[in-house]
Amino acid sequence: MNQSENITNDSSVQDNESNDNDQSDQELISNKKKSLSKSKPSFKNSWLNEFRWLQYDKTSQRMFCKYCKRYNKSNVFGTTGSVNFGRKSSVKEHAFSDQHQDAIRLESAEKIIEKESEQLIEKNKDHIIGVSKIVYTLVRQDILLAKLPYFVQLSRELKSPFIADGSITYENEISGREFAFAISNIIKTEIWKELSEAVFFGVMIDESTDISMNKHVDIYVMYPTIFGKIKTRFLQLLALDQSDAATITTKLIRLFQDHDIIDKLIAFASDGASVMMGNKNG
Numbered sequence: 001m002n003q004s005e006n007i008t009n010d011s012s013v014q015d016n017e018s019n020d021n022d023q024s025d026q027e028l029i030s031n032k033k034k035s036l037s038k039s040k041p042s043f044k045n046s047w048l049n050e051f052r053w054l055q056y057d058k059t060s061q062r063m064f065c066k067y068c069k070r071y072n073k074s075n076v077f078g079t080t081g082s083v084n085f086g087r088k089s090s091v092k093e094h095a096f097s098d099q100h101q102d103a104i105r106l107e108s109a110e111k112i113i114e115k116e117s118e119q120l121i122e123k124n125k126d127h128i129i130g131v132s133k134i135v136y137t138l139v140r141q142d143i144l145l146a147k148l149p150y151f152v153q154l155s156r157e158l159k160s161p162f163i164a165d166g167s168i169t170y171e172n173e174i175s176g177r178e179f180a181f182a183i184s185n186i187i188k189t190e191i192w193k194e195l196s197e198a199v200f201f202g203v204m205i206d207e208s209t210d211i212s213m214n215k216h217v218d219i220y221v222m223y224p225t226i227f228g229k230i231k232t233r234f235l236q237l238l239a240l241d242q243s244d245a246a247t248i249t250t251k252l253i254r255l256f257q258d259h260d261i262i263d264k265l266i267a268f269a270s271d272g273a274s275v276m277m278g279n280k281n282g
Contacts, residue, residue: 041086051091053104057081065094067103075099123164130155130162131170135179145176191221191233195261198223202267203252204232207243215240217248219255222267 043056043063055064062081069078076082077094084090094100134151138144152171155163169175195201201223208216217238224230238251256262 071103073099127164148176200264200266204269
């Protein structure tokens, strides 16, 4: 064997030894990674069932306490999150910590307040419904709203389930007017809705003057409902700056145009006043 062949063979042996060494290094690194992955503790999902306050963030791979986070506690479970997955005792230690116990008390108190608030709102709602019914009856019977407190007190003495004790008010004349205004808006909305659904409708009007000598037009509408029932409803008082025929006509047309139902108007009726019917004075 000559010197050249010896050099070639030596080089081949060195290459093989180098490849073997590289492969050994890769296997060693791989084994170390596997060993580390096996030895590194991971989060136990079963802890979520055991500790209801515990939360696990998969993105950051950290454990949190939802109550300590909610009430801004300074411990690791309430701030940055814990990565101590190797010891269940660390979770138990947090459960018995002063900050966690304080957060639990705050959560319990908040739930009690929420429950009491819901009960108060429900009680308040029933009372408002009861007073609204009294106001509606007074208005329908032309009884002064100044009498509202007496009727509310009578309902209370009769132990009406809708009227609460004295801790809830809404029983004076001012509140009565607010209720009456709200009720009238609800009724008006209902009438306009039925008019929009009706195939056609008719209008009946009459002039009126209030105690302040302001003139109005009383507007009534008659229409068939979608159920085939004919209804006649008072719609509203329309204030007049002038009481001539042109003003009344313009205001009526504009009112129904604003609600996009003017094309459904097929009939008109009024009293025999000249401003309504006269071809010269009207």
